[in-house]
Amino acid sequence: MATWNWGFAIYVLLISVQYSLTLSDSGPIAQHKLDQVKDLPGQSFNVDFAHYAGYVTVNQESGRALFYWLTEAVEDPASKPLVLWLNGGPGCSSIAYGMAEEVGPFHVKKDGKSLYLNPYSWNNVANLLFLDSPVGVGYSYSNTSSDIFSNGDKRTAADSLEFLLNWIERFPEYKGRDFYITGESYAGHYVPQLSQAIVRHNKANAESPINLKGYMVGNALLDDYNDYIGRFEFMWASGMISDQTYKKLKEACSKDSLLHPSQQCVQITDIAYQELGNIDFYSIFTPPCTANGITKRLMRRWHNVGHIGQSYDPCTQQHSLVYFNLPEVQNALHVYQSNNTSRRWEICSDVVDMYWKDSPMSVLDVYHELISSGLRIWIYSGDTDGVIPVTSTRYSIDALNLTTISPWRAWYDDGQVGGRTQTYEGLTYVTVRGSGHEVPLHKPKQALTLIKSFLAGTSMAPFEQPIESKTSASEKVHDF
Known part of the structure; x- marks a missing residue:
């Protein structure tokens, strides 16, 4: 049983008091100005956008408060939609991954x-x-110690909805603004569950300030059994495990094995791991990070996402670990500092993960409800991710029994195949070629193309034949 850090309890109590006093003295709109980030340590460049960071209390009684970081659009932010990004885990920080490695403007260098x-x-x-x-994730906290040990899907969705309602009071310019939710991995639960909570809230509150238009989630945990069998198939099809092992996995690891693994399933799974070798299963074709036993931890965690595979620098999470523990960084982001605690900022919280209370085996029923509500729904996959691979996601989408509107085809970026896509009635699926679990890290340009298409509601670009140059037939003979 984990031991509660009383120094941390003092820390969160002080920070709660500080923010309560600030809010009562100034009101939410004035707090908006106080949350503006003036300067970031280690920032040697200027930016043309404003950004804000701070806390929003989501439960006064227990003192639960969630940490946010808003970066306004580079150009004409008043005309741009609001996009929320969520990382999964459960227990992983959206600041660590989404901001500092993936879709955010501020990325951390190797020196940390x-x-x-x-x-x-x-x-x-x-x-x-x-x-x-x-x-319990990142800088978010609660004054009630038991809250850290009682997180789950339902409360996460409820608290995130409360956060949005309170946050918009602080930033009233976003009332009624087009709003989209994005995320990856275990956010395959968070994103549709929060969307469902918003849709239901809006039905009960005609004047709701949240104008949800749709959501998009990548390499998403959707259905445990489909993820399970799809992973085995991907391992075999990618040449990572033997024919014999694949056959035994299918025989020994049934749907019941998700809750009650048989001894045979455990044994053949161990053999599969051995056959995989020392790879980053989150990005099967890129070198793993071997620092501090990270590769071993990756291989052990089938569903819950801790470290996520990187492309050019597989140890990039270590840079964030250094940077976001710097006192001057925490001061700049309005994180309260206390000398009475040894608590470190964590990329992912093992405590949150370990004590997770509720997690449905499938969220496909939520998809059915939200598709019928008319939301724009996209799912995307990096096609070299072994944890929640393309095969798993395609099995889950197939289980939705949706009518195909536009069949499977390649999409292009600068004349090169960027991936594949298929459009269904109520859902669009996109793969990103050569990307692991963190698509925006591995393929940042293609990921920006993806979000542009999603927000515009347009399909991924098909191939356009280049205009043929006026070259003579004799010259063409030598063009090999």
């Missing part, structure tokens, strides 16, 4: 002390809001 500007940030096309949810 300085930043560089991400030219493919999604705030090129939207106002981008990152949320650390639930409490």
Whole structure:
């Protein structure tokens, strides 16, 4: 049983008091101005957008407060939609992954002390809001220690809805603004569940300030059994396990094995791991990070996403670990500092993950409800992710029994195949070629193309034949 850190309890109590006093003295709109981030340590470049960070209390009685970071759109933010980004885990920080590695404008350099500007940030096309949810994740906290040990899907959705309602009071310019939710991995639960909560809230409250238009989620945990069998198939089809092992996995690991693994299933799974070798299962064709035993941890966690595979620097999460623990960084982001606690900021909370209370085996029923509500719904997959691979997601989409509107085809980016796509009645599926679990990290340019198409409601670009140059037949003979 984990031991509660009383220093941390003092820390969160002080921070709650500080924010309560601030809010009562100034009101939510004035707090908006106080949340503005003036300067970030290690930022050697100027930006043309405003950004804000701070806390929003979602439960006064227990003192639960969620940390957010908003980066306004680079150009004309008043005309741009609001896009929320959520990372999964459960227990992983959207600041660590979404902001500092993937879709945010501020990425952390290898030294862990300085930043560089991400030219493919999604705030090129939207106002981008990152949320650390639930409490116990990143900088988010609760004054009630038991809250950290009682997180689950239902409360996460409820608290995230409460966050949005309160946050918009602080930022009233976003009332009624087109709003979209995005995320990846275990956010395959968070994103549709929060969308469902908003849709139901809006039905009961005609004057709701949340104008939800749709959501998009990548390499998403959708249905445990489909994810299970799809993973085995992907491992075999990618040449990572033997024919014999694949056959035994299908025989020994039934649907019942998700809840009650048989001894045979455990044994053959161990053999499959051995056959995989020392790889980053979140990005099967890129070198793993071997620092601090990270590769071993990756291979052990089938569903819950801790570290996510990277492309050029597989140890990039370590840079964020350094940067977001710097006192000057926490001061700049309005995180309260206390000398009475040894608590470190974590990329992912093992405590939140370990004590997770409720997680349905499938969210496909939520998809059925939301498709009928008319939301724009997109799912995308990096096609070199082994944890929630293309095969798993395609099985889940197939289980929805949707009518195909536009059949499977390639889409293109700068004349090259960027991936494949298929449009169904109520849902669009897109794959991103050569990308692992974190699509915006591996393929940032293609990910920006993806969010542009999603927000515009247009399909991914088909191939356009280049205009043929006026070359003579004799010259063409030598063009080999």
